Amino acid sequence: MEFGLTSEQTMMQESINRTLERECTLDRIRDRERSHWQMYYIINVLSELGVPGILIPEEYGGLGLGLLDAALVAEALGRYVAPMPFVGSYVMAPLALTGAGSEKQQRKYLSGLATGERIAGVAVSEQAGGARDGAGITVKNGKLSGKSLFGLDFEEANFFIVADKFGGLHVVDGYAAGLEKVVLTTIDVTRTVGVLNFDAVEAEPLSSGNPQATLDRMIDAGRIMLAADTLGAGGRMIEKAVDYAKERKQFGRVIGSFQAVKHLCAEMVAELEPCRALIWYAAYAFDAFPDQARRMAAHAKAHTAEVGTFVARTATEVHGGMGFTDLLGLHYWFKRIGFDRQALGGPEKNRHDAAVAQGWIGN
């Protein structure tokens, strides 16, 4: 019985953290003019560590690791607010392909993802969070029509994994005829999200195995990744708040010696630290105890989102007025946590799903 990380896992996370500490600087994040270039740069740097292929089987050039390993990557990415299209492209899309893709489809798509040369967008928002503004995809003669909101890892995607209204999964070429892509401006400039409008668009169904079950697995995995991302971002915000409180002086002493400030910091860490164990367990259960996956993923996502929101606002407050400005860049973490909270279903939706998964209520 060992509830913890292996030395390989710790080493992997440390090496990703070291790389991002060096390469994913605040200057890079701020460089909006060249944000695409910066994103490719980070993908490239992390490809050397095998990050894009973390979940992709070795026969397709990936590392073939488990979801807990992916969660450790997600935590590191959140820690550095890295502009890496990870959750959709390198976690959910590979799971879609390995879960419901034919061998031919896996061969066709996975190796390009494993090297980081290709990016896959994922459009499952209607199934994960609920349909808004009349969104929903219908299928007729194998062609897709309708619209899907909040596609993840959107902007530079070479292809998309799209869920239809009936739980079917499809691969759509990013440049398919009849497909219109509209990038949405969000609070979080480190991720890209958009609307896909389909007008009888040619699509390749992912129909091996069980597509509905695969869709659920993708959403569970994505939720765990977003929780881990918040864990990383929140942890970094606490460090920044504590460091700031140890330096900033008011009334002739550092503010970190005031009990009011100390207690804010203690509350943040006391709330966030148990999220780590919850996320580890959810990620481990995803592979080891699949019957618990839906409930644990929903709980990890919802609870970490609640704690993340508290940490984001409290850490900002500890920084006083400076936290509110653009000067420190703290808001990149604040907004990343805000994004993680809503994407793939907010806390209430996740808790609802956890109740359904336990049979407390009907769907």
Place this chain on the structure above:
Amino acid sequence: MDLSYSPEYEVFRDEVRDFARDFGDRAPPAGDVREWQTLLIAHGYAARTIPKDYGGYGAAPDVLKSRIIAEEFIAAGLPMGMSGQGISMLVPTLLEVGSEEQKRKYIAPTLRGEIVWCQGYSEPGAGSDLAALTTRATEDGDDFIINGQKIWTSTAAQADMIFCLVRTEPDKPKHEGISYILFSMKTPGIEVRPLVTMTGRAEFNEVFFTDVRVPKSGVVAGRGLGWMVANATLKHERGMLGDPNQAGTRLKAIIELMKEETVDGSRLMDNPVFRDRLLKLQARVHAMEFHGLRLLTSRLKGEDPGVAGLIVKLMGCELNHQLAAFAIDALGELGILYGGSPHLRNNGNWQWNYMFDLGLIIGGGTAQIQKNIIAERGLGMPREPKAAKA
């Protein structure tokens, strides 16, 4: 991450299950408490790691085996061994810093429940600032004469003995003038007054000392070292507060309550507002359970869990209180009932827990003291500057 147990531990688990099956009928309330305790010690399910010479079972420490014992006893609905303050606090303290004579004299009868102890730490003027205690012990030949008052002393009325903090060197700085001393509660000059709390019961007592003459030989570790000794004991106390098993048990009871209770003919579980609150708490309970497993693994590996280990008391006590508070809200107007009222649910335990847990949040170091510890020891934040001496 590997949540399975090795074959050696599965064999051990089977042994515990066999014990539960073969001897479960001798457990209290049907059987006698002391006989049950003796049976547990003989099989190594109580006093497991205490040396045989002192009346224990003498096994090597193994937190996994301890956990398996706890899991199987909970599953079988069997009570663990005795858990008074003598066993949970005094015995580990004596093992750590007691004299050979003290160990031989007190540990075995304490383990068997023959000596019941109470703890004399807090005073009306020394709570969070425990080292400010003023109960005085003045020398008189081979004895000390003790005068003063203690408070929050549970089991004082039943206790045979007390482990008590007294000031023996009033001229020394406050942390250095304290001694830790053991003496009989039957000594003349001791008066115990029950202290009724907001729960309506007297879970604690006040203890008054008037010219209480006790032998100096009761001092543990040496004169003036009481603060060090007390800290050895407090470590054990804080380890017990905020236990995630208790939160898990409460959560299960609330889930059953939500499925059974109806309002206007609908199950509480079908009310989305209450259900959402229940789910929020369920996530917290899971988080603390897995956090506990993480700490267990750290201990197994001999690693320092750092800040993760400092938050359990704060978060665990708060969570238990929130669970009781939620159960009362779910009960609605039934939640105001108490005592032997008709319509009362669960024997009034939710109401009692809701009130008593406030005491646990305050006792063993208040939530505010815990936050200071987390910030100062866990995050390395500066200490509050000391107020200038008047």
